[in-house]
Amino acid sequence: MIVGTAGHIDHGKTTLVKALTGTDADRLKEEKQRGITIDLGFAYARFADDAITGFIDVPGHERFIHTMLAGAGGIDYALLVVAADDGIKPQTLEHLAILDLLGVSRGLVCITKADLADPARLQTLSAEIHALLAPTSLKDVEILPVSAATGDGIDALKTRLADAERATTAASADGRFRLSVDRSFTLSGAGTVVTGTVLSGSVAVGDRVTVSPSGLSARIRSIHAQNQQTERGFAGQRCALNLAGESISKDAVGRGDMVLDPVLHAPTTRIDVELSVLDSEPKPLGDWFSARFHHASAETGARIVPLEGPVAPGSRGKVQLVLDQPIAATVGDRFILRDVSAQRTIGGGRLIDLRAPLRKRRTPERLGLLDAAAHPDAGRALRAMLDTAPFLVDLQAFAQDRALSEAQLQAAIRFADAEMVESPSGRHALSRENRQRFSSEVHNLLETFHADNPDLQGMGRERLRLQVTPRLPAPAFLTALRAEQAAGTVALEGAFARLPGHEVRLNAQEEALYNQILPFLQGENRFRPLRVRDFAEQLGVDEREIRRVLKLCARLGRLDQIRHDHFFTRQTTAEMVAIIRDVAAKTQRGEFTAALFRDRVNNGRKVAIEILEFFDRQGVTIRRGDLRRINPHRLDLYDAASESTAGALSVKD
Template sequence: MIVGTAGHIDHGKTTLVKALTGTDADRLKEEKARGITIDLGFAYARFADEAITGFIDVPGHERFIHTMLAGAGGIDYALLVVAADDGIKPQTTEHLAILDLLGVSRGLVCITKADLAPPERLDELAEQIQLLLAPTTLKDIDILPVSAASGWNIDALKQRLADAERATTAASAEGRFRLAVDRSFTLSGAGTVVTGTVLSGSVAVGDRVTISPPGLSARIRSIHAQNQQAERGVAGQRCALNLAGEGISKDAITRGDMVLDPTLHAPTTRIDVELSVLDSEPKPLSDWFSARFHHASAETGARIVPLEGPVAPGSRGKVQLVLDRPIATTVGDRFILRDVSAQRTIGGGRLLDLRAPLRKRRTPERLSFLDAAALSDAGEALRAMLDTSPYLVDLQAFAQDRALSEAQLQSAITSAAAEIIESPSGRHALSAAHRQQFSDEVQTLLATFHADNPDLQGMGRERLRLQVTPRLPAPAFLTALRAEQAAGRIILEGAFVRVPGHEVRLTGQEEEIYGQILPFLQGEDRFRPFRVRDFAENLGLDEREIRRVLKLCARLGRLDQIRHDHFFTRQTTAEMVEIIRDVAAKTERGEFTAALFRDRVNNGRKVAIEILEFFDRQGITIRRGDLRRINPHRLDLYSGETESTAGVVSGKD
């Protein structure tokens, strides 16, 4: 269990921690000289069997509230300290408001210096404290008078802490590892050490981690968990990690950084949140209101963009936070906002979406999506998000933003009864209803297209993708279409899609003309085919009729019209794509010239350039100056119609 102190300056927080643990948490020379806590202090003690209770002692002075916030984010139990002689003071109220905004619900109020006050004063102060606690998450906690100087009730306090330690449920270590750094220093003979509270998951000696947002990679050399040497640190513990790696130093890692599982490294500067504004605020928060953002041990400037109108004092609303610098965080984490002059706490709340959009951020669809994302259970959130526009969830982003392990993600998928589409672009989830809607819309759109265009081979794949709901990324869309083809509902023909019953046929005379032309488009000269007028001269046919038949065959997918006068069979076009892939693969950077391609197909420079420009238009190749490279995302246009259709499975299986 991690216990955090809270309360006004000079109310005896550090003295009380020393009485409980035997450790003076004021470690800095200036702290001892001035007799006040300036930075976070730490101490440990055993109250319940072998369990180790950790204490974070925070400053009480108003100038150091930002430091208090750096320690308050990971506590399990609050020790709110009020001096009997001084009573409730400004930082008592502000610290309590912060604990309330952070959702801390377990704790105890200690009336310190209680041996110096008469019983009636203690009773009066207890009543005042109860009124102060009433509207907060700590409304049900007890009040205990103590004296660190005389030792009065210290044993009773230790027993309360022992009971709380036994009642503390071990935090789940199933999620991915995150530790909020509050100190970074160099230890002689060891190197760089960082300390902080483990917010989720676990880490072991030898594991690779990333320091975010800087993106430094490190290896765990050793671990101290709850002030003891350990092989593993888990969620809910205070840990010291000895790190090794290129660029790792005490100056490279600062308070506010996060040590985390490398898969979670995705710092952000734009976050949609649910914000509660304290009723002490003088006026509503409107567009571009400036504030200081506090999350875990991080602090940065922020601008507030309300999403549902100005947020009034004492109310709650959705807002977008635009941060001055990137931070590493997770959906569901708590945050605090203070004013830019660091004189008051404005409010706080929960993070809802780490990938907040710049545009269309206030639409009803967007606000409904945030309502879904606000659900704390991952499975319930996923189910709700799948029923909200855009009706599609990128599972990698979903798991990353919530620090979910693969097992937790699979559990959420099962709970949401989600359908999964796996493709080169990743895993995407949609509900069973929207998966069926997708299939139905494909059928409807193709039927309409065929009715309007009876002489065309089929509908362009990209055109179809942009009209179907939910709109899938191109690789996922192709995977879904292949599943539709495997079920016999559609036929894929290169870049075109049609229903099985639709077929455009040539007349007998047109087939005869095509049969005469085809031999000239195949064989050794397939990369150097005749022009239309050459066919007319060799076959003794009308040039306009030959051009009409060739264009009709191109619409049917038998041929590709490279230029006005040049046609290639679809098989030859696919063969040239493979040649281009081979040419590019043999160059140092995957870039090639027209001359390299021309030499492989052994045709003229002009025709080779015409062919490459055709591939440029289709997106197969990307040109920069005289060089081209392959676009791997478009190669499937000529990959054939017999590729695997696997990839669509049910999350219920």
């Protein structure tokens, strides 16, 4: 359990921690000289069996609220301190407001210096504190008078802390590892050490981690958890990590950084959040209101963009935060906003979307998606998002933004009863209803297209993709179409899709003419076929008729029209793609010239360039100057034809 102190300056927080643990949490020379806490202090004690309770002692001075916030983000239990002789003071109120905004509901109020007050004063102050706590998350906590000077109430406080320690549910270590850094220093003989609270997951000696947002890579050399050396640190513990890695130093890693599982490294500067504004604010928060943003141990400037109109004092609303510096965060994390002069706390809330859009951020669809994503439970959030436009969830982003392990992601998918489409672009989830809707829309769109275009072989895949809901990324869409093809509901032919029963046929006269032409497009001369006008001369048929039949065959997927007068069979086109792949594979960087291709197909330079320009238009090749390279994302256009021409690379070099 991690206990965090809170309360006004000089109300005895550090003295109370020392009475409980025997450790003076004030470690800085200036703290000793001035008698006040300036930076975070740490101490440990055993109250319950073998469990170790960690304490984070925070400054009480208003000038150091930003430091208090750096330590308050990861606490399990709040120890709010109010001095009997001084009573409730401004920082008492602000610290309590911060604990409430952070959602801290477990804790205890200690009336310190109880030896300086009579019973009547203690009773009056207790009543005032009860009234103060009533509207907050700490409304049900106990109030206990104590005195570090006389020892009165200290044993009772230790008993309460022991009970709280036993009642603390171990934080789940199933998620991915995150540690919020609050201190960085160098130890002689060890190197760079960072300390902080483990927010999720676990880490072991030897693990590779990333320091975010900088992106530095490091290895864990050793771990101290709750002030004891160990092989593994877990969520809910304070840990010291000895880091090793290129560029790792105490100056390169510091307060505000996050040490995390490399999978989670995705810094962000634009976040959609749910913001609660304190009723002490003088006016509503409008567009581009400036503030200081505090998250875990990080602090940066922020601009507020309300998504549902200005957020009034004492109310809650969705806003977009535009940060001055990137941070590492997770959906559901709590944050605090203070004014730019660091005089007051404005409000706080929860992070909802770490990939907030710059445009269309206020549309009803966008706000509906934020409502769905706001569910704290991953499974419920996924189910709600799948039922909200755009009815599609990128599972990699979903898991990354919530620090979910693969096991947790699979549990969320099962809870949401989602169907997954896995492709080179990643994994995407749809609800079962929308997966069925996808199949129905594909069938209906193709049916309508065939009715309107009976002479065309099918509908272009990309055109079809843009009309189907949910709109899948191109690689995922192809995967889904292939599943439809396997089920016998769709037929794929290169870049076209059609219904299995649809077939454009040549009449007998057209078929006869095509059969006369076909031999000239095959065999040894398949890479150097005759032009349309040559066919007209050879066969004694009108050139316009030959071109019409050849274009009709291209629509049927039998041929490809490379240029105005040049047609190749689909099998030959696929064979040329295979040759291009082979040519590219034999070059140092996968880049090749037109001459290399020309030599393999043994035709003229002009025809070779026409062929390559055709593949450029198809997206199969990408040209840069005189060099070309393969685009692996478009090779599927000729997969089916390639299978029927296996072994076609017998063309001589």
